[in-house]
Amino acid sequence: MTRMEDWHFPAAYDQSYLPDPLSPYWFPHRETMDPEERNAAVLERLREVMEYAYATSPFYRRTWDAVDLEPADITSFEAFEQVPVVTKDEMRASQHDHPPFGDYLCVDESEIHHIHGTSGTTGMPTAFAIGRRDWQVIADNHARILWGMGVRPGDTVFVAALFSLYLGSWGALAGAERLHCRSLPFGAGAQGMTARAVTWLARTRPKAFYATPSYALRLAEVAEQEKIDPREFGLQVMFFSGEPGASVPTVRRAIEDAFGATVIDCGTMAEMTPFMSASATAGTPDGMLLWQDIVWHEVCDPTTFRTVPFGAEGTPVYTHLERTSQPMIRLASNDLTRWVMEDNPCGRTYPKLPDGVYGRIDDMIHIRGENVYPTEVDNYLRSVEHYGGEHRIVVRRTGSMDEMIVRAECTLADGQRAEFERRTGAGLQSLLGVRVTVESVDADTLERAEHKSRRVVDEREHTRR
């Protein structure tokens, strides 16, 4: 086996390295090598990461001792699939008992360089502690993936996401800085900021842009209100994470049409930073490639947590290969996706999620025996003429029946909407297999997301969190 570029644990990258400017790859060998050879190296690495975690974390030692498992047992991927998954509840419990970072921190507290966290709107927030060396490695990983998207030193990268506890914006920024880009950490979320983003985008004409997909659509609306065509920003690469959208066909098309840029989907979970380890590339812009030498991505049956074959649907389970602070070993995502292994036009030999991540298992609506993904409703509405760009899905119980109401913005005048409602309801019913009542509301009246969208209002108390 030729030596994989800079492949060791703990990881440390040459901070002065930049690839050959003509190469589409940051690490040509690691990215295009025989996947079987890569898997063999990853298996050894998994054992190494587990040995490290076993030695430095009471959390992992406790969990694995309870099932009689030792890192040395991991001699095959079948053995690795039996490692118990880590759940968010377990992390919360560990942080409750060992505040503030839990007993899976694995580095000395003096090593911590950044602290981030969940917003904590639905319970105790989780704290993410990232070590100084890990932050550099994350920056290297993200720079490498940005390179794969076609971003180059000297390009301006506009980051239009919350700079707060949210790791998305900071992770994108760290990668752009390491890539020697001109970083524009614009942020998002403050009063009047979207209109100011329009001005700054028109003035600075960045090459690359990062946000959530919902926010890009909002920005396009605000630009139009300001009488500026978003194509005038001259953006070439728009990369997104945080929620489904960039792989939802009509959402993706709406962003591409509005801005005239290539849309790239990426993102796993904040805990999994370098979260861009699932990402499309300039040469394979659809879906997301799983950069298996940065994070080991499995797609698993959501009850047994064994991997499903390529072609099948399952839930992503993630393992860090390069983190030493709070390394995640088989973190259960609770998301849904499908994976395939095929030849990628960009030449990278990674598996792919052709439809991205469609949503969270706990966001799926169970109604009258059918499972409805909120993204299916979004995808459909964006193909309907006179749709105003925003909606809510309300599920309620009347008597013994569950009913689904889609409150959709409509650009038609009040008196002309009956046909829109009837046609849209019929279309949704034939797509989803459940009866849907569409109620139209005026365009631009439902609140837009500045971060991640929350469009489902489930009024039944028995099935939801």
Ligand code: 8LH
């Ligand atoms: C996604 C996607 C995507 C995330 N397609 N669903 O942005 C990446 C990191 C920083 C992030 O958002 O982390 P956070 O806040 O922990 O949320 C993770 C969840 O967000 C993840 O489990 C998914 O449900 C969703 N998500 N990126 C679809 N590209």
